[in-house]
Every structure is written in structure tokens, then in C-alpha cells.
Amino acid sequence: MIPRQAVSADLPRLTSIEENSFPGDRLSARKFRHFIRSELSELWCVGEPLSAYALVLFHRGTSLARLYSIAVDPAARGQGLAQQLLEWCEQQAVERGVLFMRLEVRQDNTHALALYRRAGYSVIRSLPAYYDDGADGWRLEKHLSLGRKVPEQLPFYAQTTPFTCGPSALLMAMQSLDSDRTSYSVPDRIQELDIWREATTIYLTTGHGGCSAQGLALAADKRGLDVRILVSDRSVPFLEGVRNAHKREVLTLVSDEFQRRCDDAGIETRESQFTADELREALADGQRVLLLISTYRLNRNKAPHWVWLVAMDDRFAYINDPDVDEELDQAEADNLYVPVSLDNFSAMVQYGRRKYMAAVLLKR
Structure with missing residues (x-):
């Protein structure tokens, strides 16, 4: 029936x-x-x-x-x-x-x-x-993971801390660019934490900070990748969520310095409310896309979070989400090549009241 x-x-x-x-x-x-x-x-x-x-x-x-x-x-x-x-x-x-x-x-x-x-x-x-x-x-x-046909040999690396989603997404993208498996070493926790230390700018309300687009771009550039940054604006991200004046000052100093270093390194920073079609074109060009999303659009838990955008088709965007929650009995397979409807995806990539958007585009 x-x-x-x-x-x-x-x-x-x-x-x-x-x-x-x-x-x-x-x-x-x-x-x-x-x-x-x-x-x-x-x-x-x-x-x-x-x-x-x-x-x-x-x-x-x-x-x-x-x-x-x-x-x-x-x-x-x-x-x-x-x-x-x-x-x-x-x-x-x-x-x-x-x-x-x-x-x-x-x-x-x-x-x-x-x-x-x-x-x-x-x-x-x-x-x-x-x-x-x-x-x-x-x-x-x-x-839910019904009906997914995961591409063969799709790299995955699960973040080992609550604050290293950006480095983990970067490690996956780097591994996918290593076609001969010789350019980059297998991702491990030392690399994850090294990149986090290099790229951290964001103060959270408690605990450790996270990574900005500029910080991740500098880490990728240091490792020999061709990098571009897409952001909706160059103002300090997430500053409105930090109440402590000292933390706001530190966050601003680090963020401004990272942008200066990106400019000095010749890393293009383009300001725009980028579209799904632009991301689709970047993927078609062989670029890897690290994407900042709001987890509120996934499961009502509001937090900024970095994922690797693996592919897009007419209905879905497919992401590798490095945040594997063992307390929910999740396995890596649950977060590999996850389909997100394009309607949800378009809203997910805009964070907070100011609808901040950020992406890091990578090529060899």
C-alpha cells in the first residue's frame, strides 16, 4: 500500500x-x-x-x-x-x-x-x-541521508574541537585538490590546530574563537593555493555579537590586520552579495569553495559555521560538514555530501541580521 x-x-x-x-x-x-x-x-x-x-x-x-x-x-x-x-x-x-x-x-x-x-x-x-x-x-x-550517491573517494575530515570547522573544511578541500596524493599530507589534528591558530579572529561569547574568511585565505595562500575571497562587506564580521569592549577592540585589530595581509599578498577580496549561480560557476571552473553558513537554517541552532561546498545541481547544494556530533550517534557518512535544497541554501549562507556572507575560493 x-x-x-x-x-x-x-x-x-x-x-x-x-x-x-x-x-x-x-x-x-x-x-x-x-x-x-x-x-x-x-x-x-x-x-x-x-x-x-x-x-x-x-x-x-x-x-x-x-x-x-x-x-x-x-x-x-x-x-x-x-x-x-x-x-x-x-x-x-x-x-x-x-x-x-x-x-x-x-x-x-x-x-x-x-x-x-x-x-x-x-x-x-x-x-x-x-x-x-x-x-x-x-x-x-x-x-536524514536518503537517496545520496556520494562521489567515490570524496575526502572527509571531522573537526576534533568545537571551534575548528574552518580549518577542517580547508583540509578537506586541499586534499581534494591533491590529485596525485603528493602535494599535501593526510589531514591530521596538528594541521587542523595549526591552521586554526593562523586563521582565528572571532571571539565567541565563551570559549575559543573561530576563523574568518581572511584568516582561512591567508592559511591557504601560505600552503601554495591560489585564493580568492568573497564577502558581502569588509567590516569586521560578528562584532555585533561581542559585548566586551576589550574583545571588540582585539577582534577589530586582528580582522583589520588580516585584511591588510591579504591585500599585501595579492589575494583578491571582492565585496558582493554573491549568488548560488556564482558559486556554481566557481565549482564548474574546478575551484573549491569554503562557505560560511548559519546552522540556524539547518536545525535551529544559531552559530556561524564553515563547510566545504562540494557540488550543486538543479535542486540541491551538497556540502561536507565537518561537525560530526558523536553524542547524536552521527558518523562521518551522515555529514558527507549532504544535500541542502537551494531555497534553504540561499538563506543559510546569510548570517545574522546584517546577512553577512563569506566564501573562500581555492585552486591549485
């Missing part, structure tokens, strides 16, 4: 399944009707007569979706309908450019927990007294 989207005529069966499946926190017919009509939700059902449904909610402008509810009529249980709907919803979410699926489940719902764990979902948060009857819940998440 292939799932279909629910229509208004399904409301009686949907509410009946809801009443027979949950003791509380039920969806009303009015809510079901809203989700059937909304552009930001998909309500899938299966069976004739209708025996199960799954409801997915989407966040406009991000690559995050929420499996809001899934239910199977008691008379139809044991036929694998929940698993079928879950797999179907994930496939449809990927078609919409979604990378992350989240859901909430009662901690005492062992059958549902087993289903989600088999499907690759991991606990990301405990939810005390989350449900109407006071029951605790879990929030789960899965990094």
Missing part, C-alpha cells in the same frame, strides 16, 4: 484512530482539518479503510521537520504500518530538502521507542512532565 495525503473526507476515521490510540493529548477534527490544508504540514495515511496516519510539520526556511504524530488503529497493528509510514515521511521530507527530523515520544512508550531507535533516531533531550498526565518524554532526532 502506497501512502496518500489525507483529505477532508478522512476526518471521521482520523479522529477515531486518534481516540483509540492515545489516552490524552489528542488531535481534534479541527486540528486535523488545519493540517490537511496547511502548506507547512503533510498528513499521510494508509489502508482501505484508513488504518494509520503520520503527521509531519515543516519549518519555513530551515532544513528541519517534526514528526508530530503517528498512530495505527488497534485492529491494524502488527502489520508494519507505522514503520512504512515513518520511512515514507522521511523520503518525502528529503524531497523537500529536509536534513533533520525530530519527534517527541513518551518515555514509557517502549514500542514506539523501539521503532524509532531501529530507524536511526537518537535522544537529544529529556522532557520532564511533558504530557498532559505528567508523563516524561524524550525528544529524538535523525539526520
Whole structure:
């Protein structure tokens, strides 16, 4: 049975399944009707007569979706309908450019927990007294990777600290340019930290700083690469997020000095709100693209983050994301050649209120 989207005529069966499946926190017919009509939700059902449904909610402008509810009529249980709907919803979410699926489940719902764990979902948060009857819940998440055909021998290097995404992205791009495997050594942690020390300009609110486009460009130039910088403007990036006057002064000094060094080294710095088409042309020319993104557009966690833009087609941009989160049971394969819909991608490359954009273009 292939799932279909629910229509208004399904409301009686949907509410009946809801009443027979949950003791509380039920969806009303009015809510079901809203989700059937909304552009930001998909309500899938299966069976004739209708025996199960799954409801997915989407966040406009991000690559995050929420499996809001899934239910199977008691008379139809044991036929694998929940698993079928879950797999179907994930496939449809990927078609919409979604990378992350989240859901909430009662901690005492062992059958549902087993289903989600088999499907690759991991606990990301405990939810005390989350449900109407006071029951605790879990929030789960899965990094969707359906349908990707990863190019052979695509380099990947996972950052080993929370603040070395830029160096890790640069190491991957450098390795991809080394066609004969002799120009650059295999990426390792010493190189990662060396590049970070060379390229760091950004003060975070706590902990260590990150790397600017100019810092990464200087590190790449030092290693013999032909480098160009694309930035939306030359003002100090992320300064508005630093409140301490001393830190603002240091950040400004380092940022200005890095730009001066880039100018002295003949590294072109072009100011523009660059487009996806420009990045596509750079890729077609054989250039490697290091790209600053906002992770808010991925999963609502707002942070500046460097990735390697590997490829683009008519629907997706494909990135290697060096931030492999072992606490979420992620593996390198989850962050390799990750498809991002072009709509999300265009928003993702603009950071903060000023919509700051930065990219570093590399060639041998």
C-alpha cells in the first residue's frame, strides 16, 4: 500500500484512530482539518479503510521537520504500518530538502521507542512532565541521508574541537585538490590546530574563537593555493555579537590586520552579495569553495559555521560538514555530501541580521 495525503473526507476515521490510540493529548477534527490544508504540514495515511496516519510539520526556511504524530488503529497493528509510514515521511521530507527530523515520544512508550531507535533516531533531550498526565518524554532526532550517491573517494575530515570547522573544511578541500596524493599530507589534528591558530579572529561569547574568511585565505595562500575571497562587506564580521569592549577592540585589530595581509599578498577580496549561480560557476571552473553558513537554517541552532561546498545541481547544494556530533550517534557518512535544497541554501549562507556572507575560493 502506497501512502496518500489525507483529505477532508478522512476526518471521521482520523479522529477515531486518534481516540483509540492515545489516552490524552489528542488531535481534534479541527486540528486535523488545519493540517490537511496547511502548506507547512503533510498528513499521510494508509489502508482501505484508513488504518494509520503520520503527521509531519515543516519549518519555513530551515532544513528541519517534526514528526508530530503517528498512530495505527488497534485492529491494524502488527502489520508494519507505522514503520512504512515513518520511512515514507522521511523520503518525502528529503524531497523537500529536509536534513533533520525530530519527534517527541513518551518515555514509557517502549514500542514506539523501539521503532524509532531501529530507524536511526537518537535522544537529544529529556522532557520532564511533558504530557498532559505528567508523563516524561524524550525528544529524538535523525539526520536524514536518503537517496545520496556520494562521489567515490570524496575526502572527509571531522573537526576534533568545537571551534575548528574552518580549518577542517580547508583540509578537506586541499586534499581534494591533491590529485596525485603528493602535494599535501593526510589531514591530521596538528594541521587542523595549526591552521586554526593562523586563521582565528572571532571571539565567541565563551570559549575559543573561530576563523574568518581572511584568516582561512591567508592559511591557504601560505600552503601554495591560489585564493580568492568573497564577502558581502569588509567590516569586521560578528562584532555585533561581542559585548566586551576589550574583545571588540582585539577582534577589530586582528580582522583589520588580516585584511591588510591579504591585500599585501595579492589575494583578491571582492565585496558582493554573491549568488548560488556564482558559486556554481566557481565549482564548474574546478575551484573549491569554503562557505560560511548559519546552522540556524539547518536545525535551529544559531552559530556561524564553515563547510566545504562540494557540488550543486538543479535542486540541491551538497556540502561536507565537518561537525560530526558523536553524542547524536552521527558518523562521518551522515555529514558527507549532504544535500541542502537551494531555497534553504540561499538563506543559510546569510548570517545574522546584517546577512553577512563569506566564501573562500581555492585552486591549485
